[in-house]
Amino acid sequence: MGTAVDPDTLQAINAIESLKARYFRGLDTKDWSIFGSVLADDIDVDTTALGGTSVTGASNYVAALQRDYGTAVTVHHGHMPEIAITAAGAATGTWAVQVLLVRPDGKRLLSFGHDHDTYGIRDGRWVITGIKSTRLQEDQS
Template sequence: MGTAVDPRTLQAINAIESLKARYFRSLDTKDWSVFGSVLAGDIDVDTTSVGGDRVRGASNHVAALQTDYGNSVTVHHGHMPEIEITAADTATGTWAVQVQLVRPDGRRWLSSGHDRDTYGIRDGRWVITSMKSTRLQADPL
């Protein structure tokens, strides 16, 4: 028999899964206000392993993605979350991620890999405090 999970832990995991879903949806729909709201003000984002930069700060991350993806179509899918609540107000998560990117000139890419995140409670709600993206494969379509 498995060990019973505390209802607060399940609520936190559910909130974090919804948070990441909003991250992907708002990025793909270019809803930059919602996108910025899921990020900690001091977020640390490392995309160096996928050819990007390391960016600190929510406003810097939003600005970078507006520049990189603002005129492109993106479709992000996050699957198989592994969420661990590490304290009452912190957690870690690993997500299998698939991204389709269509540039304005018609070039297309499909990539698969993982996002490794940390989360924290700020002002009474969960936010993403750090993210490291890796890709196992990236192919032009």
């Protein structure tokens, strides 16, 4: 038999799953207001494993994505979240991620990997405080 999980933990996990869903939806629909609303002001993002850079700050991250993907079609699917509450108001999560990127010139990238996230409560709500993206496979056409 499994161990019972208290309702507060379940509520936090549900809130974090919804948070990541809004992250992906905001990015893919280019709704930068929704996208920015799920990020901590001081977020740390590391995409060096994808050939990218490290970015600190929500406004810097949003600006980088607008520049790099604003005219591209992106489709992000996050699956199989492994979320752990690590302290009061803090959590980690690992998501299996599938990404389709179609550039305006028709070049395509299909990739599979993981997002390793940290989360925290700021101003009474969960936000993403860190993201480290890794990839297992990339196919370009």
